[in-house]
Amino acid sequence: MAETADIALIGLAVMGQNLILNMNDHGFVVCAFNRTVEKVDAFLANEAKGTKVVGARSMEEMVSKLKRPKKVMLLVKAGAAVDAFIQKLLPLLEPGDIIIDGGNSEYTDSQRRSKELAEKKILFVGSGVSGGEEGARYGPSLMPGGSPDAWPHIKPIFQAIAAKSDGEPCCDWVGKDGAGHYVKMVHNGIEYGDMQLICEACHIMKDVVGMNNDEISEVLSEWNKGELDSFLIEITADIMRYKDTDGVHLVDKIKDAAGQKGTGKWTAISALDKGMPLTLIGESVFARCLSSLKDERVVASKQLSGPAKSAFKGDKKQFIEDLRLALYASKIISYAQGFMLMREAANNYDWNLNYGGIALMWRGGCIIRSVFLGEIKKAFDKNPTLANLLLDDFFKNAIHKCQDGWRRVVASSVMQGIPTPCLSSALAFYDGYRSERVPANIIQAQRDYFGAHTYELLSAPGKFVHTNWTGRGGQVSSSSYNA
Numbered sequence: 380m381a382e383t384a385d386i387a388l389i390g391l392a393v394m395g396q397n398l399i400l401n402m403n404d405h406g407f408v409v410c411a412f413n414r415t416v417e418k419v420d421a422f423l424a425n426e427a428k429g430t431k432v433v434g435a436r437s438m439e440e441m442v443s444k445l446k447r448p449k450k451v452m453l454l455v456k457a458g459a460a461v462d463a464f465i466q467k468l469l470p471l472l473e474p475g476d477i478i479i480d481g482g483n484s485e486y487t488d489s490q491r492r493s494k495e496l497a498e499k500k501i502l503f504v505g506s507g508v509s510g511g512e513e514g515a516r517y518g519p520s521l522m523p524g525g526s527p528d529a530w531p532h533i534k535p536i537f538q539a540i541a542a543k544s545d546g547e548p549c550c551d552w553v554g555k556d557g558a559g560h561y562v563k564m565v566h567n568g569i570e571y572g573d574m575q576l577i578c579e580a581c582h583i584m585k586d587v588v589g590m591n592n593d594e595i596s597e598v599l600s601e602w603n604k605g606e607l608d609s610f611l612i613e614i615t616a617d618i619m620r621y622k623d624t625d626g627v628h629l630v631d632k633i634k635d636a637a638g639q640k641g642t643g644k645w646t647a648i649s650a651l652d653k654g655m656p657l658t659l660i661g662e663s664v665f666a667r668c669l670s671s672l673k674d675e676r677v678v679a680s681k682q683l684s685g686p687a688k689s690a691f692k693g694d695k696k697q698f699i700e701d702l703r704l705a706l707y708a709s710k711i712i713s714y715a716q717g718f719m720l721m722r723e724a725a726n727n728y729d730w731n732l733n734y735g736g737i738a739l740m741w742r743g744g745c746i747i748r749s750v751f752l753g754e755i756k757k758a759f760d761k762n763p764t765l766a767n768l769l770l771d772d773f774f775k776n777a778i779h780k781c782q783d784g785w786r787r788v789v790a791s792s793v794m795q796g797i798p799t800p801c802l803s804s805a806l807a808f809y810d811g812y813r814s815e816r817v818p819a820n821i822i823q824a825q826r827d828y829f830g831a832h833t834y835e836l837l838s839a840p841g842k843f844v845h846t847n848w849t850g851r852g853g854q855v856s857s858s859s860y861n862a
Contacts (some may be wrong), residue, residue, distance in 0.1 A: 382446050383444055385445075386452060386536060387451045388402075390455040391419065394454055397515035397516035398515045398540070411435070439471060447476070449476040450532065450536075451476075453479065453480050462492075477501070477502045478503050479504040479506055480560075483560075485560070486561040486645075488560075489503075490728075492505070493525050493555070504530075505523075505556075505557060506525075506537075507560055508520075509521075509566060509744065514745065519745070520748070521541045521744075522563050523553060524557065530552045537550050538550050549744045553730075558730045558732065561724055561730075565721055568663075570611075572660045572663045572801060573747055575663035576659075576713070577611055580802075582798075583788065583791075583792055584598065586795070586797055587791060588699070589690065607706060607707055608751075609751065636671050637671070638667070639664070643667075650720050655719050656719075657716045657719075658716070659716060660713065688795070700784065701785070701788050702788050704781040708778055708806075709801060735756045739752075742756070757773070782806075786806065
């Protein structure tokens with residue numbers, strides 16, 4: 380059988396079909412395969428009709444149609460399904476061939492697969508793919524990592540189909556083994572935070588200021604013309620104004636319980652494992668967990684009291700501007716925390732991450748795309764070793780400009796009983812990060828008091844000592860610990 384296809388793609392759900400059509404648009408011949416082969420026939424007869432896309436009714440047929448090195452991309456459910464397809468592919472491939480996992484896999488799985496396949500001389504790529512079905516069709520953000528030897532072979536395809544920002548593809552090599560999926564995981568964690576922040580802003584406009592959905596939509600549309608210009612602000616403006624067939628806003632008919640697929644949770648877990656304070660992303664995950672307790676919240680709402688609701692009496696225009704500043708400042712904190720985590724992971728796993736390049740990858744095509752990311756790229760281009768975005772002049776000045784309004788919004792929300800887990804945690808992080816001293820010295824003393832865990836004196840860095848605080852304890856201490 381003639382080897383005519385540049386790449387094969389397994390998995391013909393919406394994302395898979397759209398990526399295939401995107402590749403076809405850019406001149407690549409794609410071989411489509413699905414475990415349920417009827418989907419292949421249906422795809423070729425409908426969406427792919429009139430294209431250069433070819434199909435296969437077996438994995439053997441699919442592999443036989445591929446040019447060398449053979450490149451097979453998987454867009455299937457993360458976890459066991461990926462491993463199962465890899466095992467079926469291995470007998471059909473030869474050294475130097477490439478397997479690409481484009482699903483939302485956990486980065487630890489990509490680290491394992493990269494190592495296992497390297498032993499069999501098969502090149503593995505774990506690539507984050509972001510942008511939803513529209514991004515897949517017309518230009519996603521792609522975050523490939525894994526075996527560096529695979530990159531020259533997939534680069535022409537990936538950079539051709541990726542979204543473009545100022546003419547540059549929103550795709551570049553991230554790093555070895557699990558780096559691509561790690562960066563995608565952090566992207567999704569930031570996405571969780573962005574979504575929750577926007578929800579909190581809408582909640583405040585509705586329940587503090589007393590605005591209706593159309594008014595909220597107008598404010599979001601106006602915000603989208605400036606510093607907050609982003610995909611998520613844009614679509615939320617559309618959502619807030621959208622009316623059902625009966626003329627009622629559809630958003631008010633939707634149950635207030637948000638689900639999740641796990642990537643936000645993985646980000647929070649990784650942050651805890653690495654000792655990084657990703658407070659905003661963690662709160663965004665917990666906010667979804669709290670939302671899922673709908674039945675309990677209904678009962679609690681009838682028994683637990685809060686502040687009495689009162690009509691808004693302040694300067695509405697000024698308060699909306701304060702809210703915009705609060706949202707912008709909190710967004711800066713969210714990205715600062717995300718890049719802190721990636722820097723720590725890079726140190727842990729010996730990844731050479733290009734932080735400015737990552738910002739560019741997210742500049743277009745993905746769910747968190749925004750003009751804001753261009754400033755992040757500039758910050759890291761100016762100082763590749765920047766410890767924290769908050770220390771860059773642009774972001775430092777932005778936070779200084781925002782913080783008075785930010786504090787007024789958080790204070791007003793507290794007084795009105797409106798939950799703002801992400802806006803509030805972002806402000807708490809900022810105040811903690813800018814504090815030369817925090818009360819952790821008391822925690823050291825407490826641990827030494829009840830468990831003889833020792834403490835470190837400011838006057839003797841690195842030396843841990845124990846005090847018999849009551850006179851009743853002994854002089855023996857437990858082992859020291861890392862603060």
